[in-house]
Amino acid sequence: MHARNVDTAANFPPTSVPDPYRRVSLRLVPFLMLCYVAAFLDRVNVGFAKLTMLHDLGIGEAAYGFGAGLFFVGYFLFETPSNVLMHRIGARATLSRIMILWAFISGAFAFVQAEWQFYTLRFLLGAAEAGFYPGVILYLTYWFPSARRARVIALFICAIPLSGLLGGPLSGWILSSLHGSLSLHGWQWLFLVEALPSLALGLLVLAYLDDTPNKSSWLSVEEKAAIQRDLDEDQSLTPRRAGWAGVLSGIVVLLSIVVFCQAMGQYGLSFWLPTLIAQAGAKDPLTVGLLSAVPFSVAIVCMLLSAWNSDRTNERRWHLAIAFLVGGVGLSASTFLTGNVPASMVALCIAAAGCYTVSALVWSLPPLFLTGVGAAAGIAVINSFGSLAGFLSPFAIGWIRETTQSTNIGMLAISVFMMVGAVLMFIVPKPTTGGTARTPNMSR
Numbered sequence: 001m002h003a004r005n006v007d008t009a010a011n012f013p014p015t016s017v018p019d020p021y022r023r024v025s026l027r028l029v030p031f032l033m034l035c036y037v038a039a040f041l042d043r044v045n046v047g048f049a050k051l052t053m054l055h056d057l058g059i060g061e062a063a064y065g066f067g068a069g070l071f072f073v074g075y076f077l078f079e080t081p082s083n084v085l086m087h088r089i090g091a092r093a094t095l096s097r098i099m100i101l102w103a104f105i106s107g108a109f110a111f112v113q114a115e116w117q118f119y120t121l122r123f124l125l126g127a128a129e130a131g132f133y134p135g136v137i138l139y140l141t142y143w144f145p146s147a148r149r150a151r152v153i154a155l156f157i158c159a160i161p162l163s164g165l166l167g168g169p170l171s172g173w174i175l176s177s178l179h180g181s182l183s184l185h186g187w188q189w190l191f192l193v194e195a196l197p198s199l200a201l202g203l204l205v206l207a208y209l210d211d212t213p214n215k216s217s218w219l220s221v222e223e224k225a226a227i228q229r230d231l232d233e234d235q236s237l238t239p240r241r242a243g244w245a246g247v248l249s250g251i252v253v254l255l256s257i258v259v260f261c262q263a264m265g266q267y268g269l270s271f272w273l274p275t276l277i278a279q280a281g282a283k284d285p286l287t288v289g290l291l292s293a294v295p296f297s298v299a300i301v302c303m304l305l306s307a308w309n310s311d312r313t314n315e316r317r318w319h320l321a322i323a324f325l326v327g328g329v330g331l332s333a334s335t336f337l338t339g340n341v342p343a344s345m346v347a348l349c350i351a352a353a354g355c356y357t358v359s360a361l362v363w364s365l366p367p368l369f370l371t372g373v374g375a376a377a378g379i380a381v382i383n384s385f386g387s388l389a390g391f392l393s394p395f396a397i398g399w400i401r402e403t404t405q406s407t408n409i410g411m412l413a414i415s416v417f418m419m420v421g422a423v424l425m426f427i428v429p430k431p432t433t434g435g436t437a438r439t440p441n442m443s444r
Helices: 021-044 046-057 061-089 091-111 115-129 132-141 146-157 159-177 186-208 221-237 244-248 250-280 285-313 317-335 341-362 372-404 408-424
Strands: none
Touching (some): 021 115, 021 221, 046 285, 061 132, 061 372, 132 146, 146 159, 159 186, 250 341
């Protein structure tokens, strides 16, 4: 039987029960988004804390960049073991353990007094959080067939710009309003207050999440059977590399490089957005926080529209290539508009739209090539390379800023990585399918 491409609506044959994926989406995705909002807030709130923390502690820009990047060294070292462990013991226990542990470490930043303490806690925070993001990506493959994942992953990854949309104004308000309360600096309150949601949600994970559809109490027997039937058929139609052989395959290497380029853009923007806005001319922390919400708002809209259209057309490569290019253009443009707040905000909105759209779509690719423990380890390995970019990006920009008193060269370098990512998308092969093609066609 010849492989053929079909519209997304035809990817799922009629079943005897209503579409169960709407119920699954409504129950799981908002909660996982909320968890990732808390995670990303605890990961990047150091970008707002640095507006006053560096002066109070006597830490330089290069030291800040190095410390911010150390998060990803811990992340890199512990990510793959965490994901393999989750494949064995389940998502509920793994995600709960991760969230509770990182909440305590994030709160401990309030008591940093020396540069080495800042370095140590950033490394430990990365080690604690390792496995959460790739774990959720793996977890979603247990519930959704491939043709539905771009939209679901995009909704989940909306938590990244949403954390900026909510966290920017919140962080600016904490820095401005709580400074001096109980003899604590505003940045100390920032770490204490923003650690609390992670702790509460980590406890809720144990009561709320189910490891697989078959273990859920809220799906009917018919709905469980329909989901499992779709998942089984999905795997049978697209030959994938199972087991550890998949981790050593060329596609994992290629996708690792793609994700490295994606992460250079995402983390360069996330960690330095407050500084870029301040560099444009906004000086008050609350103003910086409010303005930072604008690019994230634009990013959310673009992410959702791109993911919807990507699933509708069963196309991946052009969507990703264009998003890479848009992100690179926005970052480049921001370097020429320093000192002009309105123009800089337009450029940063374009950059955010491109960078975060790439983040939303790129994770629909690995499950098309990997399955089983190969997916668990492969996704973690791919994301680990993104973690290396998360270390390199803030550290390099911090060193460049301290050396040149500007972030421009750093932003231009990151824009080059985004352009490289666009080119690489046309090297990624399309999945080999047989029978009724249920996976997105990447060749269009």
